Amino acid sequence: MVGRHIILDLYGCNKNDLENAALFERLLKESALKAGATILYSYFHEFGEASGITGVLVLAESHISVHTWNEFEYAAIDIFMCGNASPKKASDYIIEQLKPIKYEISILERG
Numbered sequence: 001m002v003g004r005h006i007i008l009d010l011y012g013c014n015k016n017d018l019e020n021a022a023l024f025e026r027l028l029k030e031s032a033l034k035a036g037a038t039i040l041y042s043y044f045h046e047f048g049e050a051s052g053i054t055g056v057l058v059l060a061e062s063h064i065s066v067h068t069w070n071e072f073e074y075a076a077i078d079i080f081m082c083g084n085a086s087p088k089k090a091s092d093y094i095i096e097q098l099k100p101i102k103y104e105i106s107i108l109e110r111g
Contacts, residue, residue, distance in 0.1 A: 002111030003062060003082030006091045010075040012101025018070035021046045021053045027097055028057050028064050035090035037061045037081055061085040075100075080110070 017023055021044035032039055037059045044055030052068035062080040069075075077094060079087040088107075095103055 001109045003080060003109075004087050005078065005080040005108040005110050006087045007106040007108070008075075008077040008079070008091055008094065009104040010077065010095070010098055010100035011073065011103065013068075013073050013075050013098050015070045015073055017098065018052055018068040018073065018075060019046060019050065021055060024053055024055050024066055024068075027094060028055065028066060030097075031079075031090035031093040032057055032059060032064055034093050035079075035081060035086045035088075037085040037090070059085070064090065073101075082110075 025042055025044045029039060038061065039057055040060055041058040044053060046053050052070050054067045056063060056065040061083050065078045067076050079090050081087040091105060
């Protein structure tokens with residue numbers, strides 16, 4: 001195995017949070033650091049008023065990406081990390097901060 005890939009589906013998130021690219025950039029950066037990852041680059045985009053966002057952190061250990069649909073109170077997040085970084089720590093932190101009503105987590109071993 002070369003790394004773990006976590007797929008998060010978060011339901012019942014705060015609509016205002018889901019359209020706030022700055023909030024997600026801060027949240028995903030914090031989660032990456034808690035996981036022991038090294039941030040190389042970030043890009044986040046808001047689709048406009050009352051719309052979702054998309055964003056990505058490029059990591060030395062791989063990436064974290066997000067796409068939100070505020071009209072469905074839903075966020076899709078991918079966390080892929082190799083080496084000593086812990087994607088589970090990142091996902092736990094994201095769930096703790098966003099407080100979804102319900103979530104599904106899938107963990108894939110890659111390589």
